[in-house]
Amino acid sequence: MHEINEKEIILVEKFKKLLQEAPGMLECQKDLDKFAEEVSKTLYNLLIEILVYSIEKLDDKIKESEEVKENWRNIKRDYRTILMPHAVVVYKRRYYQHKQTGEYSYLVDKFLGIDSYQRLSQHYEEKIRSLFKVHKSFAGVLKELARASNPLK
Template identity: 30%
Template structure:
């Protein structure tokens, strides 16, 4: 991409001027520390939402001018709801049609790597996933609500689901490359010894025909190191988990391990488990 002037910065100036006016009003009227902090934060969020929306529209305008006009024709605008770390807003972006193939695409979404059906922005999704994997979704939404107005437990759940599906597909792609396409992983890190531990935990399922499912957990590492207080931590830890069959999961584990470590340098591999049959398959 080459740079070009922003089409119109007046909207940005208007946002900043309006923010200044509202803060000035607070300065003359507010005499409560908590309230002042709360209101300044809310005003800042409102301004950030408007600036974010404006920035997206400016990129969309840049793209319409930079596109290959022989290939892409604008066929209209479509509105999309965005839930960001600043709050929720709507943005209009151009829908294009390929004159040769008839394919319809949003160039803005594509250039920014913005998933088609995801309402949450990548940054908010990252925050939601980190919280949602540590505490219940409702509690995660409550905590995020202090910073992001209107986020729901369902939004947190959806963010975690999307992140999990992306990781599942990534692991499956690595497994297929090694065990179905015959590709050789090219791990770069070097170690002469690897430890791999496997265990399972049974979890209750919701909205499923099955009541319970075993999640298979694997951790690979190169050793242990003292961290003080008589405790030790795993070195170079690599974690894999899933609900697939034992052999398939071990294939995914191996492809992940071999993509990180140079297996030609590994002289010893120690496997540890509680003796479950699927865990013993790792030896094979």
């Protein structure tokens, strides 16, 4: 059975706190739309924390795998920033060197299909490409992205 760690406890507590405070928030707001917007923002921030936590846990799992222990040398840990719709996700991951070939790699990025210099999530990249088919100008695409990045307004 999985033992819950400190970070998981914090995430669960944040969700429980939202559930406990939600009725009072609604009563104070007296406006269902504003209440929904406030709850959505809180949940989205929690989602980002869960994404970062999950990526970093996967990085830990990769580090502990026998294949990695035998064939790769852990060099350092670096931050990575990925832009996603409505969010910027910043996480830490390990940089490795292959013991035989000398190849360098961020194995968690490789596992997730994130290219070396990729700064946009695959979904966000596809969304931007599709917007260029609709809007013929860069300004039109930026305007649409700005509108889409704040869906609650």
